[in-house]
Amino acid sequence: MRDILDDIERWRHDGRRIAVARVVDVEGSGPRDPGASMAVSEDGEVAGSVSGGCVEGAVVGEALRILHGDQRPRLVTFGYSDDDAFAVGLTCGGTIHLFIEPLDW
Amino acid sequence: MTSLYETLRDRIRSNEPVALVTVVDGPNVGAKLLIRPGQPALGTLGDDELDRIVGRDALAELEAATTGVRHYGPRGETTPEDLIDTDTVAVFVESFAPPPQMWIFGAVDFTAALAKVAKMLGYRVTVCDAREVFATKRRFPMADEVLVSWPGRLFSERGESLGPRDAVCVLTHDSKFDVPAVMGAIGTSVGYIGVMGSRKTHDKRMERLAEAGLTEPDQIERLMSPIGLDIGARTPEETAISICAEIISRRTGRQSPSLRDGAGAIHS
16 A cells, blocks of 8 residues: 555545555465555556556456445455456466455545 | 544554554455554454454554454454354455664665665665765665764664564674674664675674674574675675575575575675
């Protein structure tokens, strides 16, 4: 969060709603450790990153769905081959678990 | 009314330790607890007992500067028998510990490069040298502070603040300065102590350190001297990379070739 505070503050100042995605767990080889975070404003601006660029696009979509109320805040997993997982994977072969929620607290 | 986020933001920006606990799975997904050492927790995960137990564990995580997911029963149960046939709560504990410190002794060219790389890695950098013409903020603008002081004084004033995440790098090449700096560092729980110099300088320095009372093998083992990984670094910038790479590999426990453990000329 430390590295995305300036962007979050700018968006808050403009009155824009924001969703935050944080890496909470990594299995196997993962590009970023737990705590890596990314913020998405309601108009689709992005700050920070949660992987080496592999899953950020999918995270933006999920964050916007949560901001629009189409999806509850939740854990999402990237890199699994089971049905719950997103189609996009990590090129490094690992699995990352993200928690995505609106910044309304 | 200040929100949890605003309290978190202010503490992160002022480098005060804080941990954010978030329920990521189970009942009350998204519920939060904000942990501040010495102050009451803010927010709730939905149950007083859960708050108390998670708060205690999060404080320990914060002290160790670790971040990760923990599992509990709905009222904070942690023993495996208590978790059978019950909904578990997964919480994400995110620690925002103050940045680790790097103290660099000696205001030389290597110091500027090392301070720069250390800043990139997130260290709070202190440069210390007794010579006031060299120890100036103008020469080391990247350092968080530049002190004109003797090592003994700095260690007696602030040595207790050093811990396993921190590093002391002694770059002076001057026994007047590096002996007290090493002896001061040995007296702390600092995680990394590196001392610069050729193998000849190292041998002479070890004699002086022995005279100063450094004879315990466990203590001598803590010294990374000569400092750095054996990557053939030559310039101050390359040497800074070699030092920081050694700090990383000591922390992660990976086998990387340290200069200390080899023989022969450092620059071939």
